[in-house]
Structures are given as structure tokens and as C-alpha cells.
Amino acid sequence: MGAGAAVELTAGERKVRLSSPDRVLFPERGFTKRDLAEYFIAVGDGILRALRDRPTTLERYPEGIGGEHFYQKRAPKNLPDWIPTGTITFPSGRTADEICPTEVAAVVWAAQFGTFTFHPWPVRRADPDHPDELRIDLDPQPGTDYADAVRAAHGLREVLADFGLRGWPKTSGGRGIHVFVPLAPRWTFVEVRRAAIACGRELERRMPDAVTTAWWKEERGERIFVDFNQTARDRTIASAYSVRARPHAPVSAPLRWDELDDAVPTDFDIGSMPGRFAEVGDVHKDMGEHAFSLEGLLEQADRDEHDHGLGDMPYPPEYPKMPGEPKRVQPSRAKHDDD
Numbered sequence: 001m002g003a004g005a006a007v008e009l010t011a012g013e014r015k016v017r018l019s020s021p022d023r024v025l026f027p028e029r030g031f032t033k034r035d036l037a038e039y040f041i042a043v044g045d046g047i048l049r050a051l052r053d054r055p056t057t058l059e060r061y062p063e064g065i066g067g068e069h070f071y072q073k074r075a076p077k078n079l080p081d082w083i084p085t086g087t088i089t090f091p092s093g094r095t096a097d098e099i100c101p102t103e104v105a106a107v108v109w110a111a112q113f114g115t116f117t118f119h120p121w122p123v124r125r126a127d128p129d130h131p132d133e134l135r136i137d138l139d140p141q142p143g144t145d146y147a148d149a150v151r152a153a154h155g156l157r158e159v160l161a162d163f164g165l166r167g168w169p170k171t172s173g174g175r176g177i178h179v180f181v182p183l184a185p186r187w188t189f190v191e192v193r194r195a196a197i198a199c200g201r202e203l204e205r206r207m208p209d210a211v212t213t214a215w216w217k218e219e220r221g222e223r224i225f226v227d228f229n230q231t232a233r234d235r236t237i238a239s240a241y242s243v244r245a246r247p248h249a250p251v252s253a254p255l256r257w258d259e260l261d262d263a264v265p266t267d268f269d270i271g272s273m274p275g276r277f278a279e280v281g282d283v284h285k286d287m288g289e290h291a292f293s294l295e296g297l298l299e300q301a302d303r304d305e306h307d308h309g310l311g312d313m314p315y316p317p318e319y320p321k322m323p324g325e326p327k328r329v330q331p332s333r334a335k336h337d338d339d
Contacts, residue, residue, distance in 0.1 A: 007034065011041050014082070014105040018112050025064035025114070028247040031270055036243065037111040039251075042274035044104035046254065046282035047118070047241040051107065054120035055086040055098035055128065057236060062114035065245045071119070075099045080109065086125025090234050091319045100125045116243040119236035122192075123185070130185035131192045134294065135237050136167065136199065137230040138177045141212075143222030148210065149177040150260050152224040155207050157257060159199060163296035168284045171265045173244030173252040178237055180284075184291040187298075189233040190322075195294045197313055198301035200226030215314050216330050229316050240284060243270055254284040 003020030010016075021034035040047060058072040074096045075085045083106045085097040098121075101107055107118070122131040136156060138149045153169055156179055160167050167179035187195070200213040203226060212223040230237055238244065240254045253268035253276075268276070304310040314328045 003033070009034075009037055009041065009108060011044065011105040011108040012103050014103070016105050016108040016112065018108075023064070025061065025116075026247065026249045026270075027064065027066065029249055029269075029271065031249050033111070033114070035270060036116070037108050039243070039270040039274060040107045040111055040241075041104060043241045043277045043282075044107070046277060046284070047107055047239065048101060048104050049282055049285060049288065050239040050241060051101040051118055051120050053086075053100050053102060053124040053126070055088045055100055055123065055125060056121070056239075057098060057119040058110050058113070058115040059117035059119060059238075059245070060114045061116050061245055064114075065116075065247065069245065072115075073098060076113075082106075083109065084125065086128055088121060088123075088128050088234070091232075116245050118239045118242050120239050121234075121236060122231070127185050129189070130187060131189060131231075132183050132185040132291070134165075134181040134183055134192055134196060134199075134292075135230060136179040136181070136196060137172075137227040137237055138179070139225045139227045140175045141217075141220045141223055141225050144175075144224055146171075146175045146177075146265055148224055149175060152203065152207065152211050152226075153177045153179060153260060154257075155211065156199070156203050159202050159206065163199070163300070165292045165297075166290065168254065168287050169257060169260060170240050170252055170254045170284070171250075171263065171268060173238060173242065173250045173265065173268075174246070175265065177260070178252070180287065181292055182287050182290045184293060187294050189231070191294065191298060193228060193231040194301045194312070195297035196226075196228045196231040198297045198304055200228050201304055201310060202300060213313070218330065218332055228313060232315060232319065235316070240282075241273070254282065256283050 004022030006019045007021045008015045023033045061069045084100050086100045089095050122133040138152050167181045169179050204211045212220045214220045238252050242252045244250050249270045312324045
């Protein structure tokens with residue numbers, strides 16, 4: 001089955017070759033590889049704002065959502081010389097060079113290889129060890145949905161404000177909400193994660209029936225989980241305007257705070273988002289004008305530790321044991337071991 005002769009698409013100042021442009025990537029909607037590439041061109045200023053100069057992992061579906069998929073961290077051998085790379089260091093101490101888009105054509109080039117979702121590090125290639133974004137992932141647990149995430153997000157907005165911070169919300173592309181806070185790149189990954197934990201704990205104190213920071217799933221209940229480990233080194237969150245691998249081709253949609261309540265995540269997909277973008281542009285475009293301080297949240301983290309005995313939380317299982325980290329053992333299993 002042919003997927004059409006190759007075409008050249010214009011992305012900014014460049015032409016990017018697209019092979020098999022008629023290959024269907026989302027059968028339920030009929031969206032093709034060309035549709036994907038043209039979507040990225042349509043929202044180009046927005047996705048470039050989210051990715052510019054950031055080491056980026058590519059989530060690729062070369063045959064569409066029904067086929068194999070994989071995460072490509074290392075820049076491929078056939079990378080064009082006009083796409084720069086940045087060197088990042090994994091928790092293991094190994095390093096890799098990842099692509100760092102500086103123009104929309106890099107996004108279209110990645111779409112040629114079936115990239116749906118872009119996972120940028122919260123750093124720039126010039127300073128890969130100091131995040132310039134605090135990213136809060138509000139993750140609905142079984143029994144909760146987007147409306148619950150919205151309530152948690154409004155609570156989070158108030159917590160951030162009380163610490164002198166401002167967040168920019170977006171849909172995850174699923175049922176969750178991501179809130180990004182631009183930072184001055186002065187703090188390490190460990191410090192940024194510590195701030196995220198303090199922020200999550202404060203939100204949990206204010207909304208104990210609705211929000212949890214419990215790392216172990218058995219303790220979360222029907223609440224929104226503040227996934228603090230998404231701020232750990234080498235953990236990334238799908239960028240704004242990324243396409244998610246679901247049958248209706250949803251996208252991660254930047255929103256204004258006053259849009260959260262009425263937004264329906266399924267409204268935003270590669271068919272509808274170009275129209276919204278043409279109308280309102282990138283509603284997060286002013287993020288780059290801000291760089292906030294984590295000092296208030298880090299002072300709160302110190303208070304949590306000194307006054308309440310709340311120290312570090314477990315890291316993801318693939319991480320080396322970190323200083324000050326508690327045991328990585330499920331509470332039910334630990335209890336069983338103590339019997």
C-alpha cells in the first residue's frame with residue numbers, strides 16, 4: 001500500500017521533505033503524516049516557544065498509533081546539521097546528546113519520523129543542570145477526572161500566589177493538567193524537586209480530600225496526585241502543543257486560567273487546534289518574560305522537615321539511591337515485613 005509520493009513542506013525559512021505523506025497515523029480520524037506535519041507548522045510559534053533550546057526526547061510512532069512506539073533520547077545519526085544538540089546527564093551519570101529545536105523546521109523534521117509527542121527537559125542547552133521551569137503534574141487517579149484536576153489546579157494557583165509564583169496551565173492531552181512556573185535557572189534538579197514536594201504538600205494540606213502526594217498508589221485513593229517525581233532529573237512532561245497517542249489525536253493545549261472550567265480536553269486536537277491558534281495565538285507566549293524564585297517554597301520545605309518531620313520522598317525505581325531518600329518499599333509490604 002503506497003502512502004503517496006514525497007512532498008516538500010515549507011516550515012519557516014526551510015523546506016522539509018516528507019516521505020509517505022498520506023500514511024494514516026490516526027485511523028479513527030483519518031489523520032495522515034502530512035496532517036501531523038501541517039498541524040505543527042500551524043502552531044509553530046507555540047511549540048517552538050515550548051521547545052526552544054531545550055534537550056528534547058522524541059516519542060515516535062512511525063506506523064501510527066496502532067504500531068510500535070519508542071522514546072528516542074539520543075539524537076539520530078541522520079540529524080541535519082542545522083538542528084543543534086545539547087548534552088544531558090542521566091541519573092546514572094551517563095550522558096547523551098539530544099536534539100534542541102531552534103526553529104519550527106526541526107519539529108516538522110521530527111514529524112517526518114512519526115514523532116507525536118515532544119518531551120523537553122526543563123533546562124536550556126547552555127545550562128543543562130539548572131531547570132528554568134517548575135512543572136507541576138496534576139494526575140487524576142481512578143475515580144477522578146478532569147473536573148477534579150481543575151479544582152486542584154485552582155487550589156494550586158492560590159498556593160503558588162502565596163509563595164510569589166505564577167503558573168501557566170495546560171491540558172495534558174488526557175484527563176490531567178500541567179502547570180508550569182518559569183524560574184531563574186539558579187537551582188539544581190534536587191532543589192526544584194524539593195520545592196515541588198513542598199508545593200504539593202501545601203496543596204494537600206488545603207485540599208486533603210481532593211489532593212494527595214502519596215507516592216504509593218495504594219495510598220492515593222480517589223484524589224488528584226501531585227506527581228513530584230516528574231521534576232526529577234531525566235523525567236519530562238509532554239510539551240505544549242504535543243500530540244498524544246490516543247485515537248482522536250488530542251493535543252496538550254495551553255489555556256488561560258479563566259478557560260480551565262469550561263475547557264474540555266477532547267476539544268483540542270490536531271484538527272481543531274490550528275483554528276484556535278489562528279484566533280488567539282499562543283496564550284502562554286509571555287512565559288518567557290518571567291523568571292521566578294524558589295526561595296519561598298524551599299523555606300517551606302525546611303519548615304516541613306523541621307516542624308513536621310516531612311523529609312524527602314521516594315525517587316522513581318530506576319534511580320540510584322539518593323541522599324536523604326526514605327526506603328523505596330510499599331507501605332503494605334513494609335508492614336508485612338515487620339510482622
